[in-house]
Amino acid sequence: MTTFPHPLASRRFKQQRVVAMCSRCARGNRGFTLIELLVVIAIVVILAALGYTATQKAMYKAKSAQKILNLKAIGGAHSAYLADNQGRCLPSTFVNTGDDPELNGNARAWWCHYLMRYNGGSAKMFWNPSYKPWNSEYPKGIWDDVKNPFTEEKKDETPGELCRIESGFGWVWYQTTALPADQGDWVSSLNNPRPLLVVALPSQQIVCMESQSVVAGPNPSIGLNFQAWIMMVRSDPNFWAGPRWSDGAITCLFFDGHVEAKRPDDFKEKNFSILAR
Secondary structure (H helix, E strand, O other), X not given: OOOOOOHHHHHHHHHHHHHHHHHHHHHHOOOOOHHHHHHHHHHHHHHHHHHHHHHHHHHHHHHHHHHHHHHHHHXXXXXXXXXHOOOEOOOOEEEOOOOOHHHOOOOEEEHHHHHHHHHOOOOHHHOOOOOOOOOOOOOOOEEEOOEOOOOOOEEOOOOOEEOOEEOXXXXXXXXXXXXXXXXXXXXXXXXXXXXXXXXXXXXXXXXXXXXXXXXXOOEHHHOEOHHHHHHHHHHOOOOOOOOOOEOOEEEEEEOOOOEEEEOHHHOOHHHOHHHEO
């Protein structure tokens, strides 16, 4: 004879099965504990930090590579200038002693003006990606009388001066003027630069370097001889005439065209002596 379970017993059995299943589901979806959450957060923070560090390193390498390329372009233009001018050194600035058509009515013309002609008239090579402005009004530097490579505008930023570009590179001081006495022991002439047909140590003579100004390096005519300059460079990493923007060093262009980053203790007076007497 077939027996059937009591209806109440059958219902109670089903309820027990449902409770058991719900208990297992609850145990399987209990979520993260506080410790587990902290571990996950710590891992995410570490990965983010590693990613940020890698990004910063990549950006630094890219800036350094572009900086070297731009300095080498300046070096190439300088070599062409020397060839066109019988080996006469390019000064940081020419002073207008009369009606000089080259200066286009300005009182002085800066070195950038004379090198742009060898680069198709472009000022891009004067940009230093490591540049840190000393004036917040010009976060990308001063682009005087040339097309600003960032805004495509052309402005007379410094009236009376031609092509004063301050964007991270400065020419080592050497000024021609009508008043030699004003220059002290620094080279000076009536816009007739010293011929440099034979340079004893071209691989040690610095002609251009990182700077917040259009000029750089020591200049005895303003009381900034080599000893005073190197003291400032060592004590102030952001000294305008030689800021250490290259991982504690200053990236320099040498007379022979090579580019090298030098730390403060690596500089010698002979690195600048070719222009001083």
